[in-house]
Amino acid sequence: MLNVKKLHAGISGKEILKGVDLSISPGEIHAVMGRNGSGKSTLSNVITGKEGYVISKGDIEYKDESIVEWSPEKRALAGIFMSFQYPVVMPGVNNTYFLKAALNSKLKNNGKKELNAAEFLKLVKEKLNELDMDTSYLQRAVNEGFSGGEKKRNEILQMLTLEPELAIMDETDSGLDIDALKIIANGVNKYRNPSRSFLVITHYQRLLRYIKPDFVHVLIDGKFVRSGGKELALELEEKGYEWLEE
Amino acid sequence: MTIQNEQTIIDSNLEKDYEYGFITDIESETIPPGLNEDVIRTISKKKEEPQWLLDWRLKAYRHWLKKEEPKWANIGYPDIDYQSISYFSEPKKKKLASLDEVDPKLLETYNKLGIPLEEQKMLSGVAVDAVFDSVSIATTFKEDLKKAGVIFCSFSEAVKDYPDLVKKYLGTVIPHTDNYFASLNSAVFTDGSFVYIPKGVRCPMELSTYFRINEANTGQFERTLIIADEGSHVSYLEGCTAPMRDENQLHAAVVELVAHKDATIKYSTVQNWYPGDPDTGKGGIYNFVTKRGTCVGENARISWTQVETGSAVTWKYPSCILKGDNSIGEFYSVAVTNNHQQADTGTKMIHLGKNTKSTIISKGISAGLGQQTYRGEVKIMKGADHARNFSQCDSILIGDKCGAHTFPYIDVRNPSAQMEHEATTSNIGEDQLFYCNQRGISSEDAVSMIVNGFCKEVFNELPMEFAVEATKLMEVTLEGSVG
Numbered sequence: 001m002l003n004v005k006k007l008h009a010g011i012s013g014k015e016i017l018k019g020v021d022l023s024i025s026p027g028e029i030h031a032v033m034g035r036n037g038s039g040k041s042t043l044s045n046v047i048t049g050k051e052g053y054v055i056s057k058g059d060i061e062y063k064d065e066s067i068v069e070w071s072p073e074k075r076a077l078a079g080i081f082m083s084f085q086y087p088v089v090m091p092g093v094n095n096t097y098f099l100k101a102a103l104n105s106k107l108k109n110n111g112k113k114e115l116n117a118a119e120f121l122k123l124v125k126e127k128l129n130e131l132d133m134d135t136s137y138l139q140r141a142v143n144e145g146f147s148g149g150e151k152k153r154n155e156i157l158q159m160l161t162l163e164p165e166l167a168i169m170d171e172t173d174s175g176l177d178i179d180a181l182k183i184i185a186n187g188v189n190k191y192r193n194p195s196r197s198f199l200v201i202t203h204y205q206r207l208l209r210y211i212k213p214d215f216v217h218v219l220i221d222g223k224f225v226r227s228g229g230k231e232l233a234l235e236l237e238e239k240g241y242e243w244l245e246e
Numbered sequence: 247m248t249i250q251n252e253q254t255i256i257d258s259n260l261e262k263d264y265e266y267g268f269i270t271d272i273e274s275e276t277i278p279p280g281l282n283e284d285v286i287r288t289i290s291k292k293k294e295e296p297q298w299l300l301d302w303r304l305k306a307y308r309h310w311l312k313k314e315e316p317k318w319a320n321i322g323y324p325d326i327d328y329q330s331i332s333y334f335s336e337p338k339k340k341k342l343a344s345l346d347e348v349d350p351k352l353l354e355t356y357n358k359l360g361i362p363l364e365e366q367k368m369l370s371g372v373a374v375d376a377v378f379d380s381v382s383i384a385t386t387f388k389e390d391l392k393k394a395g396v397i398f399c400s401f402s403e404a405v406k407d408y409p410d411l412v413k414k415y416l417g418t419v420i421p422h423t424d425n426y427f428a429s430l431n432s433a434v435f436t437d438g439s440f441v442y443i444p445k446g447v448r449c450p451m452e453l454s455t456y457f458r459i460n461e462a463n464t465g466q467f468e469r470t471l472i473i474a475d476e477g478s479h480v481s482y483l484e485g486c487t488a489p490m491r492d493e494n495q496l497h498a499a500v501v502e503l504v505a506h507k508d509a510t511i512k513y514s515t516v517q518n519w520y521p522g523d524p525d526t527g528k529g530g531i532y533n534f535v536t537k538r539g540t541c542v543g544e545n546a547r548i549s550w551t552q553v554e555t556g557s558a559v560t561w562k563y564p565s566c567i568l569k570g571d572n573s574i575g576e577f578y579s580v581a582v583t584n585n586h587q588q589a590d591t592g593t594k595m596i597h598l599g600k601n602t603k604s605t606i607i608s609k610g611i612s613a614g615l616g617q618q619t620y621r622g623e624v625k626i627m628k629g630a631d632h633a634r635n636f637s638q639c640d641s642i643l644i645g646d647k648c649g650a651h652t653f654p655y656i657d658v659r660n661p662s663a664q665m666e667h668e669a670t671t672s673n674i675g676e677d678q679l680f681y682c683n684q685r686g687i688s689s690e691d692a693v694s695m696i697v698n699g700f701c702k703e704v705f706n707e708l709p710m711e712f713a714v715e716a717t718k719l720m721e722v723t724l725e726g727s728v729g
Contacts, residue, residue: 050680072683081684088681092699101695102685109686141699158685 001026001197002047002166007058009046015056016042018222024166027194031208031233032201034219035241040201041085043219044170047199048082049075062166077109081164083155085171090142095154098142099124103161127160131187148175156187167191168199173207185210205233218244277334283307286433289334293402293436296409306422306432313426319590320619320651323532323559326496333434333467394450396480397442401469404440411442415473419502419540419567427498427534427561435469435500443478443509452709454483468499474509476543483712485516495520497557498534507543507570512551516712518719519556524614527586530558537564541573541599549576550593551707553716555723558587563621565594568602568630575604578704580716582723583616583648592622592653597630597663606637609701612648613724623655626663634664641671642700644693644724694721 004022008015016039024030034040046053047060049072059066067075090098104114115123121138128135131153143151152172159167169188173181188198188211200211208216208230216232217224218241225244226232277288286307290300315326391398397408404412422432443449474480497519505511522530533556539548550564566575577593595604610618618641626633641650652669674696682692697720698705705713 048684051676072680073686073688076684076686084681084684088675088677090678090681090696090699092702093695094699098685098687098695101691102682102687105686105688105691162685 001028001063002199003059003061003064004043004047005059005061007046007060008056009042009053009058010056011042011053016222017046019058020219020222020224022199022217022224024197024199026165026197027192028215029192029198029200029211029213031213031216031230032199032219033203033205033216033233033236035203038219039222040203040219041170042222044082044168044199044201047075047168048072048080077106079165080168081159081162081166082168082170083152083159083172085174087143087146087151087155089144089146091144093142094138095140095142096121096124096138099158099161102158106162124157124161127157130160130190131157132183133157149177149180152176152184153180156184160187160191165195166197166199168201169207169211170201171203172200173202173204181207182210205237208233220245276332279332280329281307281331281333281434285333289434289436292334293405295405298413299405302417302422303433306429307434309423310426310429310433313429315426319561319621320617320653321559321561321588321590323588326532328430331496334436390450394447395444396447396449397440398453399440401435401438401440401471404471408440408442411473412440412471415471415502415504417502419504419538420500420536425536428500428536431467431469431498431500431536435467438468438470438499439472440470441472441480441482443474443480445475446477447475448478449480452481452483454485466495466497466499468501470499470501471504472502472511472513473504474506474511474546476506477508478506479510481512481514481709483514483516483709485518485712485715496532496534499536501535501537501564503537503539503548505539505541505543505546505548505573508545509543510547510549511539512549513537513539513564514708514712515550515552515554516708516715516719517552517554517556517560518723520558521556521585521587522558524585527558527615530587531556533557533560533562535560535562537562538567538594539565539575540567541570541575541602543573544570544599545572546570547574547576549574549578549707551576551578551704552580552591553701553704553708553712553719554579554581554589554591555719557589560587560589560591562589562591563593565596566604567596567598568604568633569598570602571599572601572603573599574602576707577604577606577608577622578707579608580611580701580704580720581609581618582611582720583613583618584723585614585616587614587616588618589616590619590621592620594623595625595635597624597626597633597635600629600631600633602630602633604633604635606635606639607703608637608639609704610639610641610650611644611697611700611720611724612641612650613644614648616648617651618649619651619653621653621655623657624665626658626660626665628659630660630663632662632664633660635666637665637667639667639669640700641669642697643671643673693724697724 002024004020007017007020009017032040049070055068060068100120107114133153143154172184200213213230215227216230217227277285283304286303290303420428422429441453472482503511519531519533522528541548548566554560564577568575575595581589581591583589593606606622608620610620612618620639624635639652643650650671654667656665674693678696679689679692698717705716708716
């Protein structure tokens with residue numbers, strides 16, 4: 001699914017990722033853990049193609065194709081989704097309209113029939129139900145006046161609607177209370193299947209209590225210093241990051 | 247997206263041609279260029295005007311001669327040579343009984359502009375007084391309006407058929423001495439629209455006029471006068487596009503609104519005149535407009551809604567004088583400046599009566615090399631107890647070569663006044679674009695979505711048919727201007 005090979009990348013002339021290797025197979029959940037400033041967000045931004053990041057060495061392959069030259073849009077349409085750490089506010093842009101435009105853009109790209117308003121509404125209401133969200137979301141502007149929890153839920157709503165194959169969860173747990181966290185983890189777990197993969201990026205291990213990763217990687221100063229199974233997350237919680245920092 | 251890509255997109259937008267740039271080839275009768283008292287006499291004579299109107303024109307002309315062209319606005323343009331302008335032009339074929347007699351080429355022009363008169367008559371319920379150059383050619387829906395007692399005709403007709411009404415109201419809101427361009431208009435105006443809504447009548451349909459400047463080198467000087475008598479209601483739409491020309495075309499219109507007790511006038515504009523050559527800015531329309539309404543009686547309401555996407559230079563401040571107690575003035579504006587366009591626009595709300603209320607919502611969008619200024623004045627006079635104003639001026643910048651400026655003037659002379667002013671300036675952020683891109687939405691669709699969201703409060707004020715047109719216009723105007 002995703003192959004990150006010896007990746008060196010940075011922004012504004014500063015190298016942040018210093019040789020990252022990551023291989024995610026279909027159906028796997030990988031967690032990347034690290035402190036602030038370790039390069040977690042750079043990794044997700046480079047995979048999704050955010051402007052300003054420069055890859056100096058290495059490659060990113062998605063379904064066996066190098067995507068480093070692809071536009072963010074092309075990557076998204078190919079099935080890469082990111083749940084944003086800070087979902088962006090779009091004043092006046094209706095949430096339903098936004099989501100419908102996104103879904104139809106994807107359907108069109110895949111040569112499928114676009115949904116009309118009624119078909120879309122039916123679909124999105126099912127998804128709202130799964131996330132315990134009420135229909136008032138549909139009338140609001142994208143993330144405008146949303147609480148932290150509402151924003152993150154809205155991200156998951158988008159994920160469930162757009163049905164990506166690779167979902168990157170960038171610090172999805174930050175700013176969430178335990179109930180919201182459970183609902184979101186629930187959404188992710190239901191969404192999980194053998195052809196869908198997740199890259200869960202987090203500072204703390206508490207999200208990993210609810211979303212069980214297959215692999216855990218510890219990112220320190222732009223490198224994976226250790227990789228292991230889910231028990232590594234528990235070990236980190238107990239010992240902190242210090243014991244891995246040399 | 248790399249920075250280089252963005253630059254290409256911005257540059258390709260600068261190359262975008264004006265969609266409505268075409269010239270209709272019709273013989274016109276034009277007075278030779280130049281301005282003097284004889285020209286004014288000729289205009290007045292051609293229009294078979296009464297002596298009082300000629301005298302008024304001459305008074306305005308003499309006043310204009312003494313005035314200086316205003317230079318305080320935040321705009322720059324080459325000097326206008328008023329002697330090189332021809333002050334009167336009309337298509338040769340005139341007196342027409344029905345649309346069948348209209349020059350097919352003219353009808354074709356309207357069709358290109360998306361104004362199929364025939365269908366529009368039946369489908370949209372909009373009466374259209376189409377102004378081609380300076381003379382009204384076709385007026386529809388007259389009958390229905392007549393039944394309601396509504397007068398909706400060209401200004402020239404009104405001078406002939408309702409001289410008393412014209413004489414009573416002309417220049418009462420915008421006197422012939424008001425400002426340089428208003429004085430010029432008063433002296434040389436050729437035609438425009440006249441509306442009178444009698445007491446207690448709710449105008450049965452939206453009244454609409456489409457303007458089009460066609461004759462090269464011909465200044466257009468429209469004069470519009472709308473009177474809403476006690477308890478009446480009218481919604482008036484004005485929309486325009488102009489063909490491509492190399493010479494700058496001056497447009498100095500005057501619109502006067504009079505709202506009596508309990509009356510409401512809603513005036514909506516979609517303006518899409520030729521903005522000039524995308525690379526040099528050459529050839530666009532100079533739009534110097536004076537628009538003002540007076541709420542004469544209590545509980546009167548005047549609402550201006552404008553979507554300004556065209557013209558090389560725009561100088562325009564639709565204003566309200568709130569004389570009657572409890573009267574309401576509103577200004578909803580979306581202005582777009584792209585490429586070399588410049589706009590200095592805003593409003594004035596003058597509160598005289600008690601409990602008067604005004605609302606200003608201004609949305610400015612700058613892209614390319616566009617420069618835009620919001621200039622608004624709110625004046626609360628001594629007798630205006632408990633007057634209230636809410637102003638909100640938001641600007642959005644697309645790219646890093648454009649500018650947005652805000653000049654609010656506030657003058658409060660009554661301590662019971664309540665004023666609120668909010669202003670924001672933001673970029674269409676990389677973050678917003680990336681967010682859309684990450685959801686599979688193209689940058690162009692994203693810009694259109696963000697801009698339309700930004701303008702929503704204003705678009706909501708537009709009548710349905712205009713709202714659709716406005717949304718489309720924004721897309722066309724900003725296509726590719728991702729930054």
